Amino acid sequence: MAELMGREYVPEALPAIPASTQLLAVAWLRWRIFANSVFRKRTKSKSQIAGLVFNVVLRLVTWPAMALLAVGPxxxxxxxxxxxxxxxxxHSLAPLFLGITLLWQFVSINGLSIAATVPSFDPASLVRFPLRFGRYFVLRSLLxxxxxxxxxGSLxxxxxxxxxxxxxxxxxxPALAVMAVYALMNIYLTRMIGAWMERWLANRRFREIFSILMALFAVGFQFLNLRQVPEHTHDEGGSWLMSLVHSSGSYLDWLPSGFAAKAILLVRHRLEAVANFAGLLAVxxxxxxxxxxxxxxxFLGEYLSEGVGRRASLQASARVKKPTPQPAVFAAAEAASTIISPxxxxxxxxxxLILRSNGxxxxxxxxxxxxxxxxxMNQSIFGISSRYMLPAAIAYASATVLSSFYNVFGADGSGAQLYLLAPIRIRDVVVAxxxxSMALIGAEVGAAWTIVCALARxxxxxxxxxxxxLWTIFLVATNLAIGTLRSIQAPRRFVPGQGRALRATPNNRSSALLALAMLFGSAMLMVPVGMASHYLGKPWLGAFVFGPLAVAAVAAYALLLKNAERLVLAYRDVIAEELCKT
Amino acid sequence: MTPPAIDTTALTRRFDDFTAVDHLNLRVDAGQFLGFLGPNGAGKSTTIKMLTGLLAPTSGSIRILGEDFEARPAQIKRQIGVVPEGMALFGRLTASEYLRFVGRMYGLDRATTLRRTQELLDFMQLAGEEKKLIADFSHGMQKKLALAAAVIHGPKVLFLDEPFEGVDAVAAGTLKAMLQRMIARGATIFLTSHVLEIVERLCSHVAIIHRGQLVAQGSLDELRAGAGRAGQSGSTTSAAQPGGEKKSLEQIFLEIVGADREGNPAATSVEQELSWLS
Known part of the structure; x- marks a missing residue:
């Protein structure tokens, strides 16, 4: 303490901090966070330990499955x-490299961060330390x-x-050297896209425009598929693709994949190879x-969130806002409150209100x-008969809604504390x-059902x-029961519309994997029953199988609901800690 | 001549059409213990974020210890310590690991880092908690650790954003002891707090920000005398109350920012609206 608390300031010469000191300190930090997560567990209750065991088992199942998905590419x-x-x-080398780049970027946008399965830290928090920008850049490139x-992609x-x-x-x-640089190019391409998207997506208007553009692109892509593929046989489809690859060759020469391919292929023409390698390096x-x-x-302290500005505008407008008539849905809710609990x-x-404001x-x-x-409209592409089309459609349409069952308190954030503080039965909150959830899934399933029945040939x-x-009732009730349980045991705070801005946690990854497993499991159950029904000539077999299953699932859900109060109280510390953190 | 520890010129920060900090001209001399006050949303945290390099100003300049922040951010960051609003600790480290990391990031050699880490843990009464993860610390323990991390490199200027918020009396006593020692060794402290009694007891000077603008700055006596207030050249109010008692900081603060445009205390209208409470 003496040197910190001495009476006089000793003028300090400030020699430069060696880069290795700071870079090694961050590497050590990352290691300690990882090691502490694995070897130094936080104080856990019995139920949390059960959750930990569940996470480990789930990973033992899912990681090899994910590894298999990587083996193909x-x-x-x-x-x-x-x-x-x-x-x-x-000539097909450049399209191959382009394909790897597209796969790399696609997985980057949609894929999982393996590192996120153990706790990490936000590298942006390093700006408060006396780092030079060059070091910060290196750290952000490596972390x-x-x-x-x-x-x-690298593999x-x-x-x-x-x-x-x-x-x-x-x-x-030459191939190894070029591929190393090409990998670096892909890393920076990912980082560049990520950093700029973060900037643009911070703007609410851009987020809305971007969502609409993505939706239009996805829909347009499906129409392109419809118009092109059926006109060709399988082989012709292949040649159509190959002719596209061939015709794009001259354009690919000017893309990084073209530079990389020519830097390898023209290695005997040293000058051209070097020129292409330089082109790749330049990109x-x-x-x-x-x-x-x-x-x-x-690094210089840019503030991306528009929240402060918006809050101020809202405060200003709130001062002059006149009371508006209540929408019909509120009147309906109030009428309903005479039947159901207030x-x-x-x-x-x-x-x-939260759903309505979340475009x-x-x-x-x-x-x-x-x-x-x-x-x-085009079932023949997929070879799915109308018998299977309906459950497949329901599984597909309900996937998004079903996954939301697994974190029903997430959007409440720290507001969830009110449920614990107010003199209410928490079971009522769970019921609400x-x-x-049931209203959403009902609407989604109903719409899917109508579409399939109307358009099926x-x-x-x-x-x-x-x-x-009956299978749908089984699916929904099972997911409701397990989803509600996970919502209580492993909640995660999120801001609607900004889900990606918040860091993923091991718990919510487990919930996502579990939701996926439940959906696939239920769908896989439907297939053998459907086939048996078809080949045995017993059209009502499905009803006999799924009827009892639906009843059992509803009973399981009812049992969970009966214990909801006790469960929430048992996990109140987890709920408070996860949802109230900032 | 020693340059001021903190010197801002027309410092402004806008968020879209909202101006959080509006042409702030603030000067804090070396060795001062400044309490930076203001009502909620006045711009305190925005100011402290700009002064510590976490938020870029829209316009204006910042000089810390005579050096332009924008020109030499890394050099200045080495000479300041910060306890930010959210503390920004790494929850999956132990206290000792965290202090060692911070020490190395500030360029301390390994031996010095280890020695200071142990001293700080002892001083902050965290030495017995070495195996515990920071995430398992109580709020008060986290505040103490955040302050320890902010001073481990011996900063010349210390920025503290609400350091006493949610801290019990025992922890607050430790924090105050540390701050007083820092002042005694000549450091400058810039502190924001809503607890006016603490500011009154600890700080030698006070600055008050309201709606993004600096509305008063000076020593407590100067403010009691009405000097140092924006738009007032001399003493306009009495330094003492009718009974001869000195005005408290709370009274001065409410005089400056607590009244509505007509000069009535803001609380009156609230009471009228909440008639069901009467």
Whole structure:
């Protein structure tokens, strides 16, 4: 303490802090966070330990499955690269590299961060330390590399380099060097896109425009698929794709994939190879520079959230706002409160307000229905008979809503404390949440049912409809029961419309995986029953199987609801800690 | 001549059409213990974020210890310590690990970092909690750790955003002891707090911000005398109450920011609206 608390300031010369000191300190920080998460567990209750065991078991099942998903692109890249060189299809190397880049970026946007399965930290928090921008840039480039996109993409590029090397050993070393730079280019491309998207998505208007554009793109893509594929046989479809690849060759020369391919293929023409390699390096530097521009703004204290400005505007407008007549839905909620508990009615009204203001969620509800309409118009593509079309459609349309069952308190954030503080039965809150969930799934399933029945080319037998209805009840009740349980045991705070802005936690990843597993499990149950019903000539078999299952699922849900009060109270510390953190 | 520890010129921060901090000209001399006060939403936290480099100003300049922040951010960050509003601790580290990390980030050598870490843990009465993760600490323990991390490199200027919020009397006593020692060694402290009694007891000077603008600055006696207030050249109010008692900081604060445009205390209208409470 003496040197900190001495009476006189000793003028300090400030020698530069070695870069290695700070970089190693951050590496050590990352290691300690990982090690403490694995070896130094926080104080846990019995139920939390059960949750931990569940997480470990779930990962033991899901990680190998994910690894298998990665094997395809990696082996495929190696094989295609080998074929391209050994069989003289050298022009297909650039499209292959482009494909890997597209896969890399696609997985980056949609994939899981492996590192996020253990707690981490926000690298942006490092700006408060006396870092120079160059070091901050290096740290931001290195931190977060352990993602599915980087792992799959890098392995695919390594496999491509190996494939090329096996086909022609003289190309092995150049291929490795070029693929290393190409991987770096992909890393900076991902970072650049991520950083700029974060900037743009901070603007509410841009978020809305972007959501609509993405929706239009997705719908348009489906129509493109419809118009192109059926006109060709399978082989012709392949040649259509190959002709597209061939015709795009001259354009690809000017893309990083073209530079990379030519830097390898023209290695015997040293000057051209070097020129293309330099082109690839230049693009990599360009992406890094554009990423750095954005990062520099963050480093200097850019504030992305528009929340402060919006709050101020809202406060200003609130002062002059006149009372507006209540919408019909409020009147309905108030009328309902005479039948159901006022607590349930109040919670329903609040959740409706949150849903109504969340454009992204409304789009997420509509999108599957739009796709479903397109799919239903052309069932022959998928070879799905009308018997299976209905449950498949319901599973597809309800996936988004079902996943929301697993975190019903998330959007309440710290407001969830009110449920614990107010003199109410918490079971009423759970009932309200479940009613809202059921209303959403009911609307989604009803719309999907109508679309399929209206657009199916052959009528769906009544027995199949009854069987599907019972299966749907089983599906919804099971997900409601398990989802409500997970909502209580492993809640995660989120801001509607800004889900990606908040860091993922192991718990909510487990819930997402569980929701997916439940959906696939239920769908897989439908397939053998449907097949048996068809081949045994017993149209009502499905109803006999799913009837009791539906009853059992509803009973399980009722049992959970009966114990909801006790469960919430048992997990109140988890709820308070997870939802009230900022 | 020693440059001021903190010197801002026309410092402004806008969020869209909302101006959080409006042409703030603030000067804090080296060695001062300044309490930076203001009602909720006045711009205190925005100011402190700009002064510590966490938020870029829309316009205006900041000089810390005579150096332009924008020109030499890393150099200035080495000489300041910050306890931010949310404390910004890494919950999955232990207190000792966290202090060691912070020490290394500020360029302290390994031996110095270890020595200061142990001293700070002892001083803050956290030495017995070495195996506990920060996430399992109580709020008061986290505040003490945040302050320990802010001073481990011996900063010349210390910025504290609501350091006493949610802290019990025992922890508050430890924090105050640390701050008084920092002042005794000549450091400058810039503190925001809603607890006016603490500010009155600890701070030598007070600045008051209201709706983004600096409305008063000076020593407590100067403010009691009505000097240092924006738009007032001399003493306009009495330093003492009718009974001869000195005005408290709370009374001065309410005089400056607590009244509505007509000069009535804001609380009156609230009471009228909440008639069911009477």
């Amino acid at each position: 990696v082996v495929g890249s190696g094989f295609l690269a080998w074929t391209a060189i050994s069989e003289g299809h050298r 977060g590399l352990l993602t599915a996109s980087t792992i799959i 695919a590029l390594l496999a491509a380099a190996v494939g090329i090397g096996v086909a022609d050993s003289s190309l092995a070393l 990599t530097v360009l992406f890094a520079a554009v990423f750095a521009v954005r990062l520099k703004k963050q 607590v349930v009615a109040a919670c329903l009204r609040k959740d409706w 992204a969620q409304l789009i997420a509800l509509l999108m599957p229905l739009m796709f479903l309409a397109i799919f239903s 949440k479940n009613l809202m 052959t009528s769906i037998p009544f027995s199949a409809q009854v069987s599907t209805a």
